Amino acid sequence: MPPATAPPHPHPIQPKAGPRGILLVAATELRSSLRDRQTVMNSVVLPIVMYPVLFWFILQGILVVQGHKERTRVEVALVGAPEQVADLQSRLLGLSLPLDPDTQTTTPNPVDFRSLPDGPQDDAALRAWLISKQHPEAESIPDAILRLPEGPNDKTQLYLESTRSGSELAAERMRKRIAQVAEQLRQDAAKSRGLTPQDLDPLDIAEHTITTSRDQGAFVLSLFLPMMIIIMAVMGAFFPAVDSTAGEKERGTAETTLLLPIPRSQVLLGKIVATSALAFLATVLNLTFMGLAARHLLGTLGPKIPFRIEFPFLALLYSLPLVLLFCFFVSAVLTALAGLTKSFKEGQAMLGPAQMVFILPAIIGIMPGLKLGLGWSLVPVVNVVLAVRSILVMDWLPIPYLLTGLVLLVSAWLAVRLCVRLLSQEALAFSGSSISFKHLLRMLRHAKS
């Protein structure tokens, strides 16, 4: 005779619903994601390795190009009256070249001068010679030609071919040298007339910027770093969002998850929390290693850039609460969208263009002249970019910052509601069917979460 009721359980059934259940789901999702090679590559390895490697290549590239440029010999033909050419050539050869600030040695930048007092004088012939046609008295084509003035009202002409790097280089070197010679001539002329060089330049202006080089660096960073943070967060949420929804259907574990003894809204919230955590981790790692790599790069290039850039770790630390809220918002939206698909491939195809929903407003946010005010604080994504930008230059805007945080919180909450409303649908919970837009709208209207 079977029993009328089930035998008693050794322990009371009290499922772990509520925040503890959400955290348990999130922790399990995180553990699972961090064991996935693709997610680890995207969220951990790439942020650590990408910027140091990228910056190392940039640095090596700059050094190689610069070294090569400095060693390259160029040839400039001097054309004009013989005594004029001889005078200019002797002045050019007598110039003291500037010292390299790093090595305290004379920068090579060699220029070979070839004087052709009897060469072609007319414009067309000089142009033809520079392009390709061999001059009968010259052995080769020069990189640039300097034609000296014939009369007192004529100008000195510099001919170059802009599509040839050697020609550009020759012109650049000649401009500097000619400027030095011109200064010498000016000083000689002043001296012969009993004037001082200051008499020739009565309104000599000395500029004084009150911005420190450090603030100038922060300003430069504030123009692009906020947009990069948005891109980092979106990219960081991409794989975990697809993996925890479409990936789950593909792996055949969607029904197993539906069996979890806590409300489905909490299961989804746990997934979103895990995705947010990975997006945040990827963003923080990206920023940290970009900062370290940038510090090394800037340290190496230091004297060659006009301002001092220090990576603003402290300002970024202040930005982190907003970045965290943004990660949560992005994760909820991407999880909801990826949940509409039935395979990893479909999920990636869906989220690829969807990323633009975040990246395009971020581009608006870096436009010069925009400032975080009450109006912009109400526009999600743009508000984060402008807020981070203001924090980087240490602008203290308490009300807009607070409003930005609130708007992000409300946006995140709405995105979570949308995610729960969509993904609680039976038609989406199982992998078999594709959802039309019409069907999707109908589900949103009638959904019970």
Added chain:
Amino acid sequence: MQSPESPTASLAIEAQGLIKTFHDPERGEVRAVRGLDLECRYGEIFGLLGPNGAGKTTTLRMLAGILVPSGGHAHIAGIDATADPMGVRQRIGFLSGSTGLYPRLTARETLRYFGELHGIPKPALEARIEELVETFQLQEFADGRCEGLSTGQRQRVSIARAVVHDPDVLILDEPTTGLDIMAASDMIDFIEARRSAGRCVLFSTHILSEAERLCDRIGVVHHGRTLAVGTLAELRAETGAEWLGDVFKVLVRRAEPDPTPAA
């Protein structure tokens, strides 16, 4: 929610007029289950028999709290499956071909995850996990990721996962499909052990010999409706057929008379 005075509290599963309709983009409204009745008791093995597309899996999913019924009602361990599907999920163990294991978790982590969500206190859970590891002989692979397990090993872990909280009702959808002889035999032993422990087991199967050997009662389902319910002896008496296969054919023919007209 479960209430002591519920008239169905003494039944492990009670379903009346259960209906499930789906919206299919191509076929429109599809009625997968059309008024199915079912009663299962504690300490009983109940077999659900029917051809492909009969609505067995949909029925089991509704009873497991995975799908919400479109009509009718179902009580599992006294809990209304429509009003409180989460309460149902807390009371049942469910296993089907589509309840895969999380590939990146180990067997032990899977059991701990489900056990913790069911709210089993930590010391009791660890003891329960060890008990299940021993019962289902998971020792050799309990700490390896599930993605590396063989089909038979996965099935053993899946069963352990389904019963980690010692559910009142165990619902199995074709549990021996794809298993080798040894694994299928272990599964049959396990189902019998649940009955001996006073729990209810509801399972669907294609394999008639399994149903004959295991089931206390059998329900024959066709086109989303229950055609007959009874012990094997009762079904034989009702249809006049000896073998379960023939019993099944007679019942289906009765439900669907031969469409070819008499000469």
